[in-house]
Amino acid sequence: MNRVTIIGGGWAGLSAAVHAVNSGWQVRLLEAAPQTGGRARRITHQGLALDNGQHILIGAYRDTLALMQLVGVDTGKHLWRMPLTLRTPDGDGLRLPALPAPLNVLAGIVSARGWTWEDKWRLIRRAIQWQQQRFECSAGMSVAELCRGLPPAVMALMIEPLCVSALNLPPAQASAPIFLRVLQDALLGGIGSSDMLIPSVDQSRLFPDAAVQWLQQRGAEVVTGHYVEDLSPYLSSPVVLACPPWEAARLTHSINPAWSAQAAALQHTAIATVYVQAHAKVDWPYPVMALRSNSTAPAQFAFDKARLSGDTAMQGVIAMVVSASNGDREQISQAVLAQAREQLGLQHATVLFAVLEKRAAFACTPDVDRPSAQPGDQVLACGDYVQGPYPSTLEAAVRSGIQAVALLKGLHMRENTL
Template identity: 45%
Template sequence: MTARVAVIGAGWAGLAAAVRLAGAGVSVAVLEMAPQPGGRARSLTDEGGERLDNGQHILIGAYTRTLALMEEVGADPQTMLSRTPLMLRRADGSGIEMPRGAPVTAFVRGVASARGWTWRDKASLLATAAGWAARGFRCAPTTPVAALCEGLSARVRAELIDPLCVAALNTPASEASAAVMLRVLRDALFGGRGAADLLLPRRPLSELLPEPAATWLLRQGAELRCTARVASLESTGPGWRVGGERFDAVVLAASALEAARLTAGVAPAWSRAAAALRYEPIVTVYLDAPGCQLPCAMTTLDEGPEAPAQFAFDHGLLGGVAGRSAWVVSGARTWVERGLESCAAAVLRQAQPLLPGATLRRVLAEKRATFRCTPGLVRPPAQVAPRLWAAGDYIDGPYPATLEGAVRAGETAAAQLLAQLRDGPTRAGPKERPSPAPTA
């Protein structure tokens, strides 16, 4: 008899798990509380009927599992993503660009050719990066990112480390985990040819994975139930009852807060670990400035007390609406507290030198965009109980909250469940165990 598995949540982690399970011949039911799949990386339709993403996302060449999953469900990364070498360029032309080639050689060439940097700036980065490499890109779990920068010049910190940290970890460098940041730097800058390439969406986020994956799953005979919030999760010996419906196993791919609610009665320690996570918001401000464009598709900005955004993305240069841009405020806790109207007004003022006469199209806030990736953070493990695995970008692992982290977590949960299903039924009930500390 074919095993039945419930996947609770149709974000990128849940979809990745569902594709792997359905591809292995398992009967899959995906239960999503929202009206559409995609989780926090989806598209919305505005009042004018145009699609705007819930937040601007970027991918990099090191997102190998995400790119492979897109291809598998029929979304072509070559046409849907603009791929260029990693470039952190400011409006005045200063900044760094990584050329193509072998990772170490490309990094040295990129640093040597950085515009606006003195030879002291460049030497400080090369020497510091050599130290990171010599230590295997590892450090104590309690180390903050700021400690990685002690040998760097102020300009390199401001124009490279700070933007990379807030883009990858959505946590200010003064508060962010150095262990996780080093893993990101290792895999991106030194992970192989093309790993550091910048991949910017040419199409709305929902078209990159959520919609193609949903179509693929339906063709495989899987169920996709939207607006279906799960009320309860109960153990039934070798299987689980999900909202009263019997399944052989479960992938819990809901948000950490929703997962904590569902597991409070079956795995209290895991539930407490998930509920203890703290979050950083991200605000995306969409502007329209017909006849204007930014210096490049992704422009690095000078953040300040009245300049909230760290990056601006020109949708016209990416094949979208000409004159439209997305201004991203990461680590936006202070600005959310001040109010979205205040944030949008500040971004409009920040944009005027580059986009004279720009007007506000829409402001969107994801108040729990990512967990705060701080030193020594304890994240919940993937296994909750026998035949109950959690999947999400918040699960214990070496990566921050990214699309790639979500996809990898989903695929890992699916692989573990498939192994347990092959091993046959187990009578063991939910087993409590403490959450391990994350490894670098």
């Protein structure tokens, strides 16, 4: 059996490991942290199973969903599925009805609240134009340029929340081709592809814990608490780097300086999740609410953790997400607390716990130059940052793991022919 060493046990590394085992490889996975999951993992606070960051998946994440099912996760039970809903507490915004695409989009726009008929008509015309252009645009375009001329209410209640949650950048800085690709897959990817899938369990239970168990049952070696300092001890067989780009850059410095420099040059953006204790009854129409976000009220979304999890211990716990966040943890927490009081009417709310992940996502700017998946002859790379159609997301991470295994097969075949 051919041996492969995978360095990093986030969703990309676990995806690579599961697919490699399925393709007959003997897998050794080395993870620096005490637990797998990387940026999408559980953090326990005062006995509550919270996350390193509140996540949302969408129905278009087909490889992520297939992988979760492969390792035995009940995606119907562990993900709360609802139609795309961007409704603010005052009821404004978009909600797609349960109809086949593109009827759901059309009906959602027509029934959106807080937009004039002129606003809706302009959005419909622009959506038709994007579809006629096959959701393609020039590589260097920003989302703000792509959406120039759309009404301010449509920008504020639809484009900005979608852009910042998918690309973790405001429209002026975000890549238009990648935004269009996500829109296309979500809106036209088939039944349910635009649905929001919100975890009802913590991020580790959602996939990494089941993946590790699945791997170990099939003879793979999963070692946590093992930080790889140097690649040389592992290079007698193929290596897959599944660590973040700055670590991959360090490990490949002497193997491929150009690839290493490219990975090191990526910029990163932050996401904060502020867990707020409501100290009041939370009675929203949906378990996730869109918020009106600005520099002083920075959160874009709020999640009712008790409703999502069905766990009474989570009563009153609200996860408030600040994508593309600025400032330190304390400043963000205080601003979010004021926003919870003002926009959600939670006058007695207090901050329970806040996580600020400074390098949450690579900056998906129009000029971003993503490294390839093969830095060396025997060295492959996977992770949400490697070249691919998606921004920094779970789906990008999972797909990159699949791609690394496809390249592994190529290496193996080449070796056998030589």
